[in-house]
Amino acid sequence: MAPAASDDDDAETVRDAAFAALLEAAGGAPIFLAHRTVVLEAPVRCSATRPVHVVGPGSVVGSGHSVFQVGGKQRSLTLDGVSVRHVPSPARAAKRAAGAAVFVQGAGAAALRRCAVASAAGFGVWLRQRGRATLVDCDVEAGRTAVAVFNDARVNVVGGAVRGDPHGVCARGRARVAARGTRLEGCGVRAVYGYMSARVALADVVVAGTRDATQAAVQVEALRPGDAAALDLDGVRFRGNAGRDLSVAGAVALTGAAAYDVGDAPASGPNAFGVGRPRNPLM
Numbered sequence: 001m002a003p004a005a006s007d008d009d010d011a012e013t014v015r016d017a018a019f020a021a022l023l024e025a026a027g028g029a030p031i032f033l034a035h036r037t038v039v040l041e042a043p044v045r046c047s048a049t050r051p052v053h054v055v056g057p058g059s060v061v062g063s064g065h066s067v068f069q070v071g072g073k074q075r076s077l078t079l080d081g082v083s084v085r086h087v088p089s090p091a092r093a094a095k096r097a098a099g100a101a102v103f104v105q106g107a108g109a110a111a112l113r114r115c116a117v118a119s120a121a122g123f124g125v126w127l128r129q130r131g132r133a134t135l136v137d138c139d140v141e142a143g144r145t146a147v148a149v150f151n152d153a154r155v156n157v158v159g160g161a162v163r164g165d166p167h168g169v170c171a172r173g174r175a176r177v178a179a180r181g182t183r184l185e186g187c188g189v190r191a192v193y194g195y196m197s198a199r200v201a202l203a204d205v206v207v208a209g210t211r212d213a214t215q216a217a218v219q220v221e222a223l224r225p226g227d228a229a230a231l232d233l234d235g236v237r238f239r240g241n242a243g244r245d246l247s248v249a250g251a252v253a254l255t256g257a258a259a260y261d262v263g264d265a266p267a268s269g270p271n272a273f274g275v276g277r278p279r280n281p282l283m
C-alpha cells in the first residue's frame with residue numbers, strides 16, 4: 001500500500017516511477033522539488049554511480065525499509081531544505097524491520113542541510129559500517145533512536161534539533177559523534193548513549209527534558225575488556241531532565257565541563273555528574 005500523500009492538495013504528487021525518471025534524467029544534478037511531494041513505496045538507492053541531489057522546498061514520503069538508502073565509497077546523497085518522512089507499512093511491521101528515513105552504509109556519505117527528517121517507527125538517520133553523514137540545521141525526530149551511529153560510522157551535527165525514543169543519539173562500536181549548537185530535547189530515555197569504544201564530542205549543546213528518571217540524559221560507558229570510549233563536553237547545558245544529567249562508566253576518557261542553568265546545578269562532590277558505574281547500566 002502506498003503511503004499517504006501530503007496534506008497540501010495543491011502540491012503536485014510524484015510517485016516511484018516518475019521520480020526514478022527524474023533522477024535518471026538529472027544524472028546527479030540537483031532536482032528542485034518546487035513544493036511538490038514525492039510518495040515512494042521503495043527506497044531511493046544512492047551510490048557513486050547514481051548520486052542523488054534534491055533541493056526543497058518539498059517533501060519525500062516513503063514506506064519502504066528506508067526513504068533514502070546510501071552506499072558506495074563517497075558522498076552520493078545531498079538534501080537541502082527537504083522534508084523526509086518515513087511512514088509505517090504492514091509489510092515492514094510483519095518483518096519487524098524498523099528501517100530509517102535516511103540509511104547510510106558501506107563507506108557511503110550523506111549531507112543534509114535545513115531538512116526535517118522523521119520516522120514514525122524507525123530510526124531518523126541510521127549510519128552503519130563506515131557510513132558518514134553531516135547534518136546542518138536539521139530537525140530529526142523518530143519513534144526509535146533519532147540518530148543511530150554504529151560500527152565505524154561517523155556523524156557531524158551542527159545546529160538543529162534531535163528527538164528520539166528511546167534515544168536522541170546512540171553510538172556504539174567505534175562510532176564517532178560530534179554535535180555543535182544542537183538541541184537534544186524531549187528524548188524518551190537518553191539524549192545521548194555511547195558504549196563500547198564510541199567517541200562523543202558535544203559543544204554548545206542543550207540537553208533537556210529526557211523522560212526516564214532511571215537513566216542519565218548523557219551516558220557513555222566502556223565496560224568490556226578492550227573497550228575505550230571518550231566523551232568531551234564543551235559548554236553543554238542540561239535542563240530539566242527526569243534522571244541525572246551525566247553518567248560515565250568504565251574506560252571512558254572524560255574531558256571538558258558542562259554549564260548548568262540556575263536551579264539545575266548538580267549536588268557537589270565527586271559523584272555530582274554520576275561519574276563511575278551507572279545507576280542502572282544496560283545488561
